[in-house]
Each structure stands twice: as C-alpha cells, then as structure tokens.
Amino acid sequence: MRIALDPGPRESPVRVRRLADDGTPLAGTEVLPGLGAVADLEREHAPRWVFARPRSYRRLLAAGVRVGRAHDVELVEGLLVAAAGRSGEPHGLAAAAARLAGRTPEPDPPLDADGDEASPGLFDTGPAHDELADLVAVHAAQVRALTDPRMRLLAAAESAGALVAEEMTAHGLPWSAAAHDALLTDLLGPRPVLGGRPPVLATLAAEVDAAFGRPVNPDSPAELLRAFARAGHELTTTRAWELRHVAHPAVAPLLAYKELARLHAAHGWSWLATWVRDGRFRPEYVVGGVVTGRWATRGGGALQIPRTLRGAVRADPGWRLVVADAAQLEPRVLAALSGDHALAPDADDLYAALAAREFGGDRGQAKLALLSAMYGASAGQAGELVARLRRRYPAGMGYVDGAARDGEAGRLVHSHLGRTCPPARPGDEEPGRARARGRFTRNFVVQATAAEWALVLLAELRLLLRGGPAELVFFQHDEVLLHCPAEVAPDVVDAVATAADTARRRLFGDTPVRFPLTARVVGSYDEPA
DNA sequence: TGGCATCGCGCC
DNA sequence: AAAGGGCGCGATGCCA
Known part of the structure; x- marks a missing residue:
C-alpha cells in the first residue's frame, strides 16, 4: 500500500489518502488526529509514503515519527523531466500538476530559509489549494511513467535519499566546538576580539608587504598580479600551484597566508558560531x-x-x-558499466594493481591515467597516459569515449539506472563548447552511476x-x-x-x-x- | 546598498 | 594556444 501525505503548514492537521501501488486511490481523504496516527499507519501497513518534496518529512521527524519507505514526487519529477531531455525545467509538485493538466508549468517557487515555499498563497485569492489532490494525481502519473525497472530503482533510491538527508540533518554531525577552537587557535593564534585578522594572518600579511616593499592586499588577485609584475614576474593567475614556481620572497608568506586565510574565512570562528549548536553541525x-x-x-x-x-x-x-x-569508486564503476573487468582487478588498491601491470609500478601514473580518462584530459603527460590505457582497455575507454562523442554531438547520455544529463544548449555546437560538453558527458556517465x-x-x-x-x-x-x-x-x-x-x-x-x-x-x- | 561575475580553493 | 569532471563559498571588483 501507499499513502499520500500532505503535512500542511505547521500546526495544521495532517491529511492523507490511501493508494494502491499503481497510485489509484483506495479511499477518500482522511484527516489524522495527530502525528501519532502516522506512526500507527507505519506500524500497521509499512506503506510507501508519497511526499510532495524532501521537506515534507521534517515535521514527522520533529515529532519523532520515522518511516521506512517513500516516493518523493518532486525528486522523481526531476528524474522524469531530465529523462525527457528537459533537465532543469520546473519539477515541483505545482509544476508537475500543471504539466499533467496540459498547462505550462510556472517556475518552481523559491524556498525560504526553512526550506518552505516562500509566501505560499500570497497572490492566491481563491480557496486554499488542494495539494493532496495534486499529489495523488501526479504520483499516479509518475508510477505509470516509471515502466523501466532501473528507473524504478532510481526513483526509490532517490526518495530514500531524501529520508536519509532529513534524518541526518535532524541528528547532526557530532562536532566538538572546543576541539575546533583549539585547532584554529593553534594555526591562527587567538581569536581576534573585534573581528579582523588573527595574529598569524596579520604577521604573514606584513611579511608579504615587506617582501614587496609596499602594502599589498593578499586577498586581491588583481593587486597581487600588479605587485608581482612590478617585481618582474608576469603571472596570469595567482593560484597556489603557479605561485609555487615563482622565485620571489613574497611567495612563501603569501602561500602560507592563502591557506590559513581560507581556513579562517570558510571554516573559522564565525562558521563555528553559525553552524554548530549543542555539539552538532x-x-x-x-x-x-x-x-x-x-x-x-x-x-x-x-x-x-x-x-x-x-x-x-x-x-x-x-x-x-x-x-x-x-x-x-569511479574507476570500479567504469569497469562494471563497460564490462571491461580487467580495469578493476580484484585488489583493494586498484591504482596500485594497475600500476604494477601497466605503469612500471608507478601508482601516481596509474591514478592520473584513470582520472584523466574519466575527466577528459588530453594534453601533455596525462594525454599520453590515457592513450596507453586506451590501447590496453579498449572497452572501458571506449565507454567513456563514446559518452564524450555523444555529448559533443549534442546527444543525451544516461547513468546506469537512467539519470539523464541536461540537453545541449544553443551554441554548444561551436567546437570549443562541444568539446567541453564532451568532457562533461564523459564524466557524467561515471559520476552519476557512482552517485x-x-x-x-x-x-x-x-x-x-x-x-x-x-x-x-x-x-x-x-x-x-x-x-x-x-x-x-x-x-x-x-x-x-x-x-x-x-x-x-x-x-x-x-x-x-x-x-x-x-x-x-x-x-x-x-x-x- | 545590493546584485552579479570572477577568482581561487576546499571537498569528491 | 590549449584547454580534466562535479560542486559551495567568501572576497574582490564592478555596476546600478
């Protein structure tokens, strides 16, 4: 049995409708006396719950009610819309209902900070919209559309993912604020009282200034490029890997600054204050x-x-x-996908096993070769390594090469279970863009199947x-x-x-x-x- | 002031 | 000229 559930806004009654597995209603709408009744239904029938969106489960979880299985209409609609070559088009419940009724779907409503639809019904002067009716109708249409067993597995897995995600958020990742603070203090010095740079960053910035002989904002790529140019180093970027090869006294403190400044900005004390509560992230x-x-x-x-x-x-x-x-995971997925089982020897360390066989034991080369094959690198050393793989593993490499050709030609590609990549956009036939799309579809088949x-x-x-x-x-x-x-x-x-x-x-x-x-x-x- | 694009870098 | 995939996020810099 399936049960469609509309949690409604906070404090509102929960409405449900029992459905057969093909989505046909078995009875009329029931208004439950409370969330305890949901738990009773779960115990009694272990149904597949039909939710409008991942957020629907949150109110149940907050009341301590967990369910075993779900069908998430919004997520499944996303899979079906993509499979129709319309990835990215609206796929919320309202859009799906509109499509079903032959109307043009409106853009999906934006979500507010709580993940609720922002300003629901603000422009709606009529009676409250019957979301449960849409849910029942769209779900039935989706069940009819899910004829392929692999797509059915994907729909179930995607929906289960929504349950897991909500449960993970509800539990939280155990996080020691004290340990985090100690790590930050160790690396950056004591937390600055009034904001501003921690002592270690201030010192490094001063060293950069001294090396250039003038103040330079180390957070500004444009200023850094000008400063290096004045010192006789014409750089095109200020990325760490490029700076590493520059012989100038500012480089060492600048690299140290960049690494620590990133930690401070992205995961520093303000992150800790914003995201960690009661020992949970x-x-x-x-x-x-x-x-x-x-x-x-x-x-x-x-x-x-x-x-x-x-x-x-x-x-x-x-x-x-x-x-x-x-x-x-990804090279193993490619081996299974393509049927080129020699690509995944029976070894815990696949790169080492392949290296012993093909790359004179150089594990780094084996890893670079495989990753490059899946990402579409073609230049320099990576290109040569991929060429070697292509000769030895024609089936495996042929699989990703084929996906790349499909992408370049503007065709769609699919994961093993049937997730579909976005369609080519106007202009993608231009050679540079086509190759970029080829690299994307090449990677898509592997990354999506791994996912x-x-x-x-x-x-x-x-x-x-x-x-x-x-x-x-x-x-x-x-x-x-x-x-x-x-x-x-x-x-x-x-x-x-x-x-x-x-x-x-x-x-x-x-x-x-x-x-x-x-x-x-x-x-x-x-x-x- | 706020929106937006770009850069750079963290993770896989 | 050649160019390795997918993200989120913060700072900068430019714009209205």
Missing part, C-alpha cells in the same frame, strides 16, 4: 542538487570540510564513529540499521559516517559491508567487479584505523 542536504545525482548542501560548506578540521568531528562519550568510504551506487548503499544501510541506535550522520559522495554506541560498532561495520554488496548486486547483478568499502571505528574523524 547540521548542514542542510540538497538531494539531487547536482545534475549527476550527487547531493549538494546549502550553507555550512558541509561537503568541503577541510581535512585539517576532521579532528573536531568527535563521537559522544561512550559512542563511536564508523567511517566507511568506497575505495576508488547512484552510493545512494542505493545509503538506502540499504538505512533499512539494515532501522530500529537500532546507530545513526547515519554524514554522507559525502563516496563516504558515509555513522554514530553509534561503542558496543554496536561491530554490527554497524557488518551492515556497511552488507549494504555495499547489496548495492553492487542491485546495480550490476553478477558483475565480478568488487566495490570494497573500508570501515574504521574511531572516536574522531581524523583517527586512522
């Missing part, structure tokens, strides 16, 4: 926020936490973190851990963090391995390609195994 995840199906986040830069700050991620007393990450492997893994893991004390607390493309009482950590490690294998099987059936997930049980994120 609560980023807002945006499921499907990236065209490839990767998640994005809104605020807090959760997917860019610098490695230097990982020591601030600490389990509660008596609890542990289980850190699980997939080793070399759905990770999504299925998350969904499986969530179901395996359901009802237990372990919580999923962080997810970053190919890495998952769980927070659990120390005594259940071994069970969580087992669940992670099981979920990874299930994800492999559900995507690729009996492929011999392995997707090893290394899990370590630690007190803090920066601890080695």
